[in-house]
Amino acid sequence: MIDPQWIGHELAPSVLPIERTRLQFFAKATGQTDPVYRDPVAARAAGYADLPAPPTFLFAADYDSGAFYQLFSDMKVPLGQLLHAEQGFTYHRVACVGDTVTVRTRVDDIYAKKAGALEFVRLASRATDQHGQLVAEWRTVLVWRH
Numbered sequence: 001m002i003d004p005q006w007i008g009h010e011l012a013p014s015v016l017p018i019e020r021t022r023l024q025f026f027a028k029a030t031g032q033t034d035p036v037y038r039d040p041v042a043a044r045a046a047g048y049a050d051l052p053a054p055p056t057f058l059f060a061a062d063y064d065s066g067a068f069y070q071l072f073s074d075m076k077v078p079l080g081q082l083l084h085a086e087q088g089f090t091y092h093r094v095a096c097v098g099d100t101v102t103v104r105t106r107v108d109d110i111y112a113k114k115a116g117a118l119e120f121v122r123l124a125s126r127a128t129d130q131h132g133q134l135v136a137e138w139r140t141v142l143v144w145r146h
Contacts, residue, residue, distance in 0.1 A: 014065035
């Protein structure tokens with residue numbers, strides 16, 4: 001059983017520079033067909049300062065920094081038994097090439113179902129830009145299947 005003492009625990013902040021090559025790679029990997037995600041000229045013509053980050057790009061910050069993996073290692077949850085159950089985003093502004101985003105994530109809830117055979121961890125994340133402006137908020141639900 002995951003100890004409920006983890007509720008409220010905050011992961012170390014994750015800093016994610018928004019870089020053109022990485023955005024273009026992510027857009028290609030996720031099948032983005034809109035040229036605003038690949039072509040700076042198209043992005044500027046659409047009113048963006050530069051290439052915008054595709055919708056789920058910011059989710060990568062905790063993975064890149066290792067904070068996500070450290071949390072579940074500390075919780076003694078084997079990553080091979082962890083499944084992604086749910087994701088929800090609220091966007092406040094667009095992050096573009098040149099921005100640096102800081103993501104702060106906390107454990108929002110831990111609960112079990114099916115007599116403890118499934119344990120759920122709900123994470124709440126907030127991303128702010130280099131000026132402290134809120135970019136996005138999201139929640140992630142992961143399930144550990146025993």
